[in-house]
Amino acid sequence: MAEQKKWEGTVSTILENVNADQIWPFWKDFFSVHKWFPGNTTCEGIHGNNGEAGCIRYCGDLPVPAVDGAASSWTKERLIAIDHNEKSFSYEILDCNIGVKSYVANVKIYPVVAGENGGGCRTEWRFTVDPVEGWSLEDTVRNYEVWLKIMVKNMEAAVPK
Template structure:
């Protein structure tokens, strides 16, 4: 009788500050589930393939070069379904349905947190984008490398959002 191998789950969380715009302004951009390519570096395309952007159950197709494909050739792609939205908490969760990047049982949450910051006697807008995920361990990968890649991408995304909203 063969012993069953239990798949190890990886969990990670990264965050990036967005200076200038308030959380509501950032949330307005991020809640458009089909427009992630407008803000995330190395994501060439993101478009809806089912449902209405931002509504539960809608599905998007994303492709780019931020994560290598599982066969090591060409760009990566994924089909992702929106599984939860909480406008009051400014958060949404999604799962990967299909991909060529080797992720199984992938669920992620993005959240925008409003923070007040005082600089030189003035109250300035500051919010934080948090991106957490849980995924079945991927053979040939290290969790720390995945977290580092997400962190770098999220920091670039925060700078793009600042530029777009005229905060820098």
């Protein structure tokens, strides 16, 4: 039996009115994704120090269905690496009840020149995952596009004026 190829996806979005330095603090706070991610009402650190490689977070009430019949969906995610100079980090899903296996993602913030203040940034979210039963790669990428846009707009709104 041939091994099924991993899914890979990349989504990105641009904010014109805030720069990479203003957005990065929200991303590097690994234990606060629930503040920005739509539908995720719980995120707490369960191992290690927030923002340090090796720390683990528990995220609950995700916007995807649980596959084990549970009332809510959850993941446990480990921060693999973080680079404050490059404004990037990688993380993986260690365990979950949403049917995802072998998931690794990278988030990177790039500076761009845009907007009336001559600043801006682009956030890019790349992922690799084993195909998920009942999902399609196209729908998964579309969901990530929507989630990323909502997340960065929420972050932008939280930047002190």
